[in-house]
Amino acid sequence: MSGVRSGARWHLRLALAAVLLFDLIFLSVTLSVDAPGPRALAQAPAVLRALVGRPELVVPLGLLGLIALARFAARPGRAGAGLGVIAVIGVLCEARAANNGGPERFLFAAGTVLAGWIAGLVFVRAAEGDRDAEEIGAETGAVAALAAIYVNAALQKLGAAGLGWADGDDLRMLVLAQRPLGASSAIADLVIEHRWIALGLAAFTELAQLSALAYPFHPRARVVIGTMLLAFHTGVWMVTPILFPQSMALLVAFSYPWGALLSRRGMLHEQPGLILVRRLDRGALVIGAICALLAGLALSPPGRSTILSLSHTDEGHRRDAPAERPRREPEPASFDATAASTLGIERLGASLAGCTVTSVAARGEEIALRLACGDGELGVEVVEAGSRPHAAPRSAGGRDLFYASGATVSPAERDAVLAELARRLAPP
Amino acid sequence: MQVKTAPNDRRMDSGSRGDDHPGVSSEQARRHSAWLSAVVLVGYSVVAWSVGSFYPFSVFPMYAEAPETRRAARLGARTAGGELVEVTRYRAFQCEGTLDPDAFDAACGVQAYAPRYLDDELSHHVRANAATVRDGEPIEIVRRIWTLAPDGSVSADVCVLARCTAR
Numbered sequence: 001m002s003g004v005r006s007g008a009r010w011h012l013r014l015a016l017a018a019v020l021l022f023d024l025i026f027l028s029v030t031l032s033v034d035a036p037g038p039r040a041l042a043q044a045p046a047v048l049r050a051l052v053g054r055p056e057l058v059v060p061l062g063l064l065g066l067i068a069l070a071r072f073a074a075r076p077g078r079a080g081a082g083l084g085v086i087a088v089i090g091v092l093c094e095a096r097a098a099n100n101g102g103p104e105r106f107l108f109a110a111g112t113v114l115a116g117w118i119a120g121l122v123f124v125r126a127a128e129g130d131r132d133a134e135e136i137g138a139e140t141g142a143v144a145a146l147a148a149i150y151v152n153a154a155l156q157k158l159g160a161a162g163l164g165w166a167d168g169d170d171l172r173m174l175v176l177a178q179r180p181l182g183a184s185s186a187i188a189d190l191v192i193e194h195r196w197i198a199l200g201l202a203a204f205t206e207l208a209q210l211s212a213l214a215y216p217f218h219p220r221a222r223v224v225i226g227t228m229l230l231a232f233h234t235g236v237w238m239v240t241p242i243l244f245p246q247s248m249a250l251l252v253a254f255s256y257p258w259g260a261l262l263s264r265r266g267m268l269h270e271q272p273g274l275i276l277v278r279r280l281d282r283g284a285l286v287i288g289a290i291c292a293l294l295a296g297l298a299l300s301p302p303g304r305s306t307i308l309s310l311s312h313t314d315e316g317h318r319r320d321a322p323a324e325r326p327r328r329e330p331e332p333a334s335f336d337a338t339a340a341s342t343l344g345i346e347r348l349g350a351s352l353a354g355c356t357v358t359s360v361a362a363r364g365e366e367i368a369l370r371l372a373c374g375d376g377e378l379g380v381e382v383v384e385a386g387s388r389p390h391a392a393p394r395s396a397g398g399r400d401l402f403y404a405s406g407a408t409v410s411p412a413e414r415d416a417v418l419a420e421l422a423r424r425l426a427p428p
Numbered sequence: 429m430q431v432k433t434a435p436n437d438r439r440m441d442s443g444s445r446g447d448d449h450p451g452v453s454s455e456q457a458r459r460h461s462a463w464l465s466a467v468v469l470v471g472y473s474v475v476a477w478s479v480g481s482f483y484p485f486s487v488f489p490m491y492a493e494a495p496e497t498r499r500a501a502r503l504g505a506r507t508a509g510g511e512l513v514e515v516t517r518y519r520a521f522q523c524e525g526t527l528d529p530d531a532f533d534a535a536c537g538v539q540a541y542a543p544r545y546l547d548d549e550l551s552h553h554v555r556a557n558a559a560t561v562r563d564g565e566p567i568e569i570v571r572r573i574w575t576l577a578p579d580g581s582v583s584a585d586v587c588v589l590a591r592c593t594a595r
Contacts, residue, residue, distance in 0.1 A: 037552075090483035101545065103481045111484025116468045123464050140461050144468035152473055153488040161494035169576050173500035174491055176574045176582075177542050181504040181512045195580040216465035385559060396558045427522060427560040 009076070009135035011262060015253035016117065016142065017073035019110040019246045020085055024069065027092035027107070028062030036393055037099045042411045044098030051095040064088055076135045077125070082118045086111055109149060109247040113254075116145020143216045143254050149247065150212035150229060157206060168199030178240040188239040201235060208232045215255075226255020336362040343367065343382065344424040353420040355413065371417060376409035378417060382425075394418040397425035498576040501532070501540035503550040505594070506568045506586065515550050515569065518594040522561040523569065525590035527551040532571055536587035540573050554592075564595035 032055035040049065051057055065088030071081035089111055097103040120141020121134045161170070172192050179188055191198045208228040215225045230251050237243045335348050339362040350357045355373035362368075367382040381402045385395055392400030393415075401418050476485040505515045529547035533539045554569060569590040575583050 086484055093483045097481075101548070103483070103486065105481070105486050105488055105490060108484055108486050108488075112472065112486075115484045116472065119468050119471070120464055123467070127460075137464060140464045141468045144465040145472055147465075148469045148472040148476070149488055151469065152476060152486075153490070153492070156487055156489040156492035160489070160492040169498060170494050172576060172582070173495055173498070173541050173574075176500040177502050177546070179502075180514050181502060181572060182514065192582060216469060217462055392556065395556050398559050422558065426558055 008259065009139050011258055012139055012142070012253055013073055013076065013117075013135070015249070016110065016113055017069055019249050020069055020089065020114060021066075023089055023107055023110055023246065024062055024065045024085075024092070027089065027096060028058050028065075031092055031095055031099075032058045034096070034099055037101065040411075041098045041101060044094075048091070048095040048098040051092070052099045058092070061088055061091065065092075076138075077121060079118045079121050079125075082114055082121075086114055086118075106244045106246060109146075109244065109250055112145045112149055113142045113250055116141040116143070116148070119145070139254075140216070143222070146250055146254055147212040147215035150209040150215075154206060154209035154212070157209075163206075168195045168197075168202055171198045171202045171205075175239045178242060180241065185239060191239050204228075204235075205232050222255050223257075226251045230255075334359050334361045336360050336367075338362065339367040342425075343369065343421060345369075353413075353416040355409075355417055369421075373409040373413045373417070376413070378403060378409045378414055380417060380421065382421070394422045396422035397427060399425055401425075495541035497539045497541055499538055499540035499573055500576075501536075501542040501571050501573045503527075503532075503542070503547055503589075504570055504572055505592075506570045506588075508566050512570070512572060512586070515553055518557070518567070520557050520559040520561050520564065521554050521592045521594045522559065522564065523554065523590045523592035525569075527554050527569060527589060532589065535589055536571050536573060538573060538587075540571070542571075554590075561593045561595055564593040567592050567594045 031051055032053070034052050036049075036052060040052075051061075065085055068081045068084030068088060072078050072085055089107075093103070093107050093111070096107075117138045118141070121138040123141065124130065124134050124137030172195065175188055175191055175198075179185070191201065208225070208231070211225045211228060214221050216222075230248060233244055233248050233251075340346070340357075340360040343360070345352065345357050345360055348357055348359070352371060355371040355378065357369065358372050358377075359370035360367065365384050365387075369380040369382065371378045371380070383392075383400050383402065385392075385398045385400050387400070392402055394401040401421055403414050403418065472485065473487075476487045479485050480487065503515065504512050505518065506512055529544065529551050532542070532547065568588045569592060571587040571589055573585045573587060575585070577583065
């Protein structure tokens with residue numbers, strides 16, 4: 001046996017886990033407070049869109065991810081826990097993509113590196129059966145996956161625009177279109193005013209990303225290539241608001257010989273940074289119990305229908321699917337003349353954006369409206385602007401419009417109703 | 429994939445230095461490391477090019493497409509004093525006219541490159557904060573358009589999309 005110990009890559013495992021933790025928290029928080037976005041994908045799976053603005057679903061999922069992450073970080077060789085992390089972050093990430101109209105790829109870097117880590121670990125385990133060497137293979141896989149990000153980005157540019165991508169004008173237009181109005185940046189001004197500078201930076205970008213092909217194969221060149229890629233990210237950040245902090249953190253962790261530094265300080269095998277993570281790992285059962293409790297509460301909140309029955313106010317986020325439509329007891333029709341007048345509705349049965357008004361009720365300052373749209377039903381709540389924690393899909397006349405429980409209409413019908421109500425509420 | 433290894437130098441060296449593993453940097457270990465690197469790099473890329481984008485796989489195509497025009501644009505607000513600012517500076521808008529990103533090129537009479545997500549988000553900010561605005565300031569929602577000339581010079585123009593009172 002050589003002197004390699006299983007903990008010899010703990011610093012890389014912890015660095016990767018820290019970036020994944022950032023992603024997990026970012027996704028859990030943003031998904032919990034997000035409202036349906038203007039670019040939400042109507043064709044996205046209902047299970048993903050159902051997570052938007054639903055902390056009772058997102059938080060337990062995030063806690064599951066936290067448990068998996070703690071288990072992955074605490075000990076080497078835990079491929080299963082790593083896959084669990086990918087699964088949880090993947091669901092959250094795809095849910096955000098469904099709501100935002102497309103993937104946010106700055107969130108992909110850590111998952112990509114983790115996938116490489118797991119692949120390397122499993123490869124060595126299968127090939128050698130030597131658990132001590134697994135993390136060395138894991139690092140190798142992670143480094144290759146990190147390189148794959150940039151190699152593929154370079155190939156995309158070459159495939160789409162060839163070497164013409166580096167003509168400088170594309171970069172200048174990117175800077176102009178991305179830079180916030182009123183923002184001042186001497187470097188951005190230089191890039192815009194001098195095409196040759198833009199050309200140089202674009203060529204450097206292509207060179208740095210293509211150089212990533214050598215990143216996994218030449219450890220000594222890795223320092224240089226990693227520094228070039230960091231310079232590329234820094235340069236982009238200096239001339240646009242585009243920042244990839246996760247990628248930069250991973251480049252810092254995997255490009256430089258931190259193992260040598262830790263070894264010189266006698267810390268490589270002491271693993272002091274693992275103490276907290278291992279405590280978290282030991283507390284996984286407690287966290288799991290809390291998670292299960294929260295999930296149980298979410299699934300059966302007292303006095304309310306269950307989440308599975310889609311009876312929350314934002315269930316309209318879900319994709320229409322007859323099999324998933326909730327069975328609702330019909331509510332008695334009501335007609336509040338004052339509230340109806342506010343919305344320009346003369347009577348029950350009146351037409352509104354192709355739907356028929358079936359109920360107008362006042363609940364304090366709020367107005368609850370129900371409409372029949374073909375075979376579907378739509379509830380709309382008109383509330384005082386800013387009175388709810390979520391951003392409203394429509395706002396007008398100092399009021400926010402939300403679509404409410406029982407929505408079994410198409411997104412187009414729903415949006416048409418909200419648009420018509422907003423038009424009626426808007427000041428003349 | 430089964431990899432044959434020698435007892436004394438079977439561990440792969442991924443390049444980290446400072447580990448106490450003498451004998452690891454053998455040629456065979458380097459070959460194993462290179463094999464694994466190639467498998468992961470190619471494997472990830474093949475999956476990514478197959479699925480396009482599905483966490484954690486992506487080909488990372490951001491900003492790869494070359495715009496078909498030499499014009500760039502950004503949505504913003506022009507104050508009464510002529511200053512161009514972000515629309516997000518304001519929290520409430522009462523506007524004449526609507527903002528439809530699909531119609532920006534036609535409204536301004538020129539095709540210009542602008543990241544679609546930015547046009548969508550900034551337009552949505554204006555639409556979602558429509559309200560009766562009292563004590564607001566008059567502004568114009570505009571599209572700032574820059575034209576890149578063949579000689580490298582850049583000229584700027586402004587296209588008015590809506591007139592609003594905002595605060």
